[in-house]
Amino acid sequence: MYHLVDLKDLNVNEISELIHSAEEFSSGKIIQYSNKVAANLFFEPSTRTQYSFETAEHRLGCRVITFNKEASSIKKGESFYDTVKTFSQFADVIVIRHSENNYYQNLVNHIDIPLINAGDGSGNHPTQSLLDLLTIYQEFKCFAGLKIAIIGDIAYSRVAHTNIEIMERLGMTVYCCAPEELQSANYDYVGLDDVIGEVDIVMFLRLQLERHERFLNLSLSDYHELYGLTKARYLRLKDDAIVMHPAPVNRGVEIADELIECSKSRIFKQMKNGVYMRMALLHKALL
Numbered sequence: 076m077y078h079l080v081d082l083k084d085l086n087v088n089e090i091s092e093l094i095h096s097a098e099e100f101s102s103g104k105i106i107q108y109s110n111k112v113a114a115n116l117f118f119e120p121s122t123r124t125q126y127s128f129e130t131a132e133h134r135l136g137c138r139v140i141t142f143n144k145e146a147s148s149i150k151k152g153e154s155f156y157d158t159v160k161t162f163s164q165f166a167d168v169i170v171i172r173h174s175e176n177n178y179y180q181n182l183v184n185h186i187d188i189p190l191i192n193a194g195d196g197s198g199n200h201p202t203q204s205l206l207d208l209l210t211i212y213q214e215f216k217c218f219a220g221l222k223i224a225i226i227g228d229i230a231y232s233r234v235a236h237t238n239i240e241i242m243e244r245l246g247m248t249v250y251c252c253a254p255e256e257l258q259s260a261n262y263d264y265v266g267l268d269d270v271i272g273e274v275d276i277v278m279f280l281r282l283q284l285e286r287h288e289r290f291l292n293l294s295l296s297d298y299h300e301l302y303g304l305t306k307a308r309y310l311r312l313k314d315d316a317i318v319m320h321p322a323p324v325n326r327g328v329e330i331a332d333e334l335i336e337c338s339k340s341r342i343f344k345q346m347k348n349g350v351y352m353r354m355a356l357l358h359k360a361l362l
């Protein structure tokens with residue numbers, strides 16, 4: 076059974092195969108699973124992940140079920156486990172996002188169709204990391220030796236946790252930059268201005284204000300000056316450096332508004348790549 080809940084479960088070869096497969100889909104490869112049903116169970120808001128999964132499923136010819144929590148039997152007391160177990164009786168693959176870390180722990184041994192984690196709380200976001208890796212690979216054709224600065228809300232960011240682990244495993248040097256209150260004890264930290272001129276990639280993270288607004292000891296404009304991509308910092312980037320952000324972006328906070336679509340920005344390319352990488356994952360799951 077092919078579940079993807081944590082990127083640590085994939086080895087480097089499996090990740091390379093997924094990148095290769097996603098590139099084939101981006102070049103127009105067509106595979107159809109017209110008799111397969113994909114169920115998307117999003118218990119937390121999402122624009123990119125939910126609708127790029129839907130787009131990927133449609134492009135693969137699947138029938139798509141979009142779960143609506145408000146109109147489901149959860150309103151009558153049905154448990155999360157029973158909801159997922161129910162969908163596993165009539166779908167061929169289930170995609171789940173949930174606000175609870177490791178929500179999948181009690182599911183993986185009881186669900187006999189593939190389960191893909193579309194983000195769990197501040198834990199993991201494996202499909203986002205894979206599309207980030209695809210974007211980096213398209214740019215540099217390698218991972219080992221690249222340097223990346225990951226900046227911002229490290230403590231609460233599932234994207235940061237997943238990316239730091241896999242990027243280090245792939246031989247990249249990862250610098251973490253964050254105000255003290257947004258640091259996680261698991262990593263070392265450097266000053267953004269100490270590394271911005273030497274990295275190949277700057278990845279800014281969304282301030283997860285819904286999780287911790289009251290803990291941030293900085294105004295949003297001070298945060299931007301200290302940890303954001305300002306015009307002055309942009310001018311210090313290497314010629315071939317790229318700017319990434321998983322989005323949604325707090326415009327003018329993590330990145331100056333006028334830089335979001337600058338020539339070094341790959342933010343919207345990341346979103347496009349999300350469809351190809353999710354096609355690759357669904358293809359692997361449905362084979």
Ligand code: CP
Nearest residue numbers: 121122123124321322
């Ligand atoms: N990057 C990301 O996960 O975006 P959504 O929350 O819109 O899916």
